[in-house]
Amino acid sequence: MKFGVVVFPGSNCDRDVQTAARAAGYEADFIWHAATAVDGFDCLVLPGGFSYGDYLRTAAIARFSPVMAAVAEFAASGRPVIGICNGFQVLLEAGMLPGAMLKNTSCRFLCKAQRIRVESARTPFTLKLRPGQVITLPIAHGEGNYYADSETLAQIERHGQVVFRYCNESGGATPESNPNGSLGNIAGVCNEAGNVLGMMPHPERAGEQILGGADGRLILDSVAQWVQGGGRIG
Amino acid sequence: MRYVADIVVKLKKSILDPQGEAVRSALGSMGYTGVQDVRIGKRIEVRLEAANEAQCRQAVDEMCSRLLANTVMETYDFSVREEPGE
Numbered sequence: 001m002k003f004g005v006v007v008f009p010g011s012n013c014d015r016d017v018q019t020a021a022r023a024a025g026y027e028a029d030f031i032w033h034a035a036t037a038v039d040g041f042d043c044l045v046l047p048g049g050f051s052y053g054d055y056l057r058t059a060a061i062a063r064f065s066p067v068m069a070a071v072a073e074f075a076a077s078g079r080p081v082i083g084i085c086n087g088f089q090v091l092l093e094a095g096m097l098p099g100a101m102l103k104n105t106s107c108r109f110l111c112k113a114q115r116i117r118v119e120s121a122r123t124p125f126t127l128k129l130r131p132g133q134v135i136t137l138p139i140a141h142g143e144g145n146y147y148a149d150s151e152t153l154a155q156i157e158r159h160g161q162v163v164f165r166y167c168n169e170s171g172g173a174t175p176e177s178n179p180n181g182s183l184g185n186i187a188g189v190c191n192e193a194g195n196v197l198g199m200m201p202h203p204e205r206a207g208e209q210i211l212g213g214a215d216g217r218l219i220l221d222s223v224a225q226w227v228q229g230g231g232r233i234g
Numbered sequence: 235m236r237y238v239a240d241i242v243v244k245l246k247k248s249i250l251d252p253q254g255e256a257v258r259s260a261l262g263s264m265g266y267t268g269v270q271d272v273r274i275g276k277r278i279e280v281r282l283e284a285a286n287e288a289q290c291r292q293a294v295d296e297m298c299s300r301l302l303a304n305t306v307m308e309t310y311d312f313s314v315r316e317e318p319g320e
Contacts, residue, residue, distance in 0.1 A: 057304055064301070093304065100306035102245075105252045147249065147307055181252070 001224040002027040004041030006071065006087075008062045009033065013048035013084065013204060020207035024220050033065040042227040043080045043124075044071055046087025048140070048202060058101060058143045059089035068094055080124040080223050081196045085141055088188075088198030097189055097198045098156055099148035105181030109142040113212070114179055116187045116201055117167040120160050123194040124226035128218050134171045135215035137201035139179060144200040146182035146189075156189055164188035164199055236283055236319075239294040241312040243303045244275035278302055281317065290314050 003021045007014045007030045014030060021028035031038055033051075038044060051062035062068075068090075075081045075096060083091040091097045104110060118126055118133040129135070148156065156162060164187040168177040173185040180200075188199030203216030245251050251273050258272040280297065284290035294312055303310040 056302070060301060060304065092306075100304050102249065102307060103252050105250070107252050107256050145252075149306075181250075 001043075001227055002029065002041050003043050003045055003220075004029060004031045004038055005045045005047055006031045006067055007033060007047075008049070008051035008065060008090075010051045010053055010062075011047050011049035011086070013086075013202065016202075017045050017047050017084070017204040020204040020216065021220060023207055024217055024224075026220065026224055031067060033062070033067045035067045036070055038067070038070045038074050041074075043082065043223050044074055046071070046081070046083040046090050047204070048085030048087060051086055051090065054086070054143075057093070059086060059093045062086075062090045063093040072096060075191070075196045078193065078195055080226065082125055082219075082223070083196075083198040084202055084204065085144075085200055088200055089143065091196065091198045096196055097191060098152050098161075099146055099186075099189065101143045102145040102147050102181070103143050104141070104145050104179070109140075110144070110179050111140040112138070112179075114139045114187075114201060115167050115169060115177065116164040117171050117173060118163070119165055120163045120190070120194075122160065123163055123190050123197055124223045125197045125219050126163060127222040127226055129222065132171060134167060134169065135218065136206070136213055137203055137216055138205045139201050140205075141180070141200055144180040144182065146180075146184075146186040146200075148183065153183055157184070159192055161190050161192065161194075162186055162188070163190050163197055164201070235286065235290075236281065236317040237287070237290045237314050238317050239280040239282065239290070239312050239314045241278040241280065241294065241298060241302060241310060242275055243278065243298075243308050243310045244273060246307055246309055249307055275308075287314060287316075 165185040206216035
């Protein structure tokens with residue numbers, strides 16, 4: 001199992017992903033954003049950070065990086081791609097996932113542990129989870145307020161593309177448990193096929209108990225199990 | 235010909251603007267009680283060469299829709315003018 005971690009200028013969770021993957025017993029190497037091929041990897045990770053300083057808009061410039069054509073091709077072949085935080089924003093800007101990110105309604109950068117409820121276990125990233133399960137992962141973002149027009153929102157709900165929602169300890173996706181104003185408390189969405197996932201919470205920052213929680217490990221282990229099962233969508 | 239494009243990018247009207255709301259509230263507490271709404275956007279100035287105004291407008295429109303604005307959440311508008319020669 002080998003993760004390929006795309007490194008944009010300004011990525012800052014790339015090493016965290018590599019460390020978490022290695023701690024879980026998997027291989028993980030970096031892919032510089034100027035690369036035009038992504039051969040030899042089983043899963044691509046677009047990590048968190050501030051790609052290109054988030055100039056203009058979060059991830060607006062990163063999505064034109066040379067590597068993104070290869071990432072799109074990898075995804076189109078049914079293999080798993082996950083964007084975390086800024087990586088999620090890159091997938092949105094690239095049109096690989098529906099919606100966009102607005103500033104948090106509080107106008108504050110949020111950095112805290114957050115409960116999320118699993119909505120879908122059909123993606124390669126959530127195989128080892130069950131719908132309704134509540135896990136805790138760190139969030140750290142200023143622009144995580146998920147937005148999509150009402151038609152798009154209805155469509156992703158209908159197709160089961162909402163993978164995670166912000167929730168309280170009993171799993172309720174209430175307004176009080178919504179940290180940033182996201183429509184429908186949405187914390188993570190996938191494409192229609194399910195092999196491309198974007199999520200604001202950081203599984204790589206919760207891969208070992210010593211970090212305060214190991215729920216993030218379930219996401220890495222899920223995709224590894226899926227890949228080892230010969231998985232490919234489509 | 236050399237042109238200057240003046241581009242304004244705004245959040246869609248249907249979207250709540252948290253920054254604008256914070257500024258509206260500050261203006262209210264400063265005593266500007268008549269302020270009802272504040273929306274914050276971006277103004278972008280692009281200098282470019284183009285064969286004529288039509289081609290300039292076409293290029294700027296493409297730049298806006300591909301990079302300068304995210305049309306999922308933003309709208310854009312622009313004007314172009316010829317830059318006076320040296």
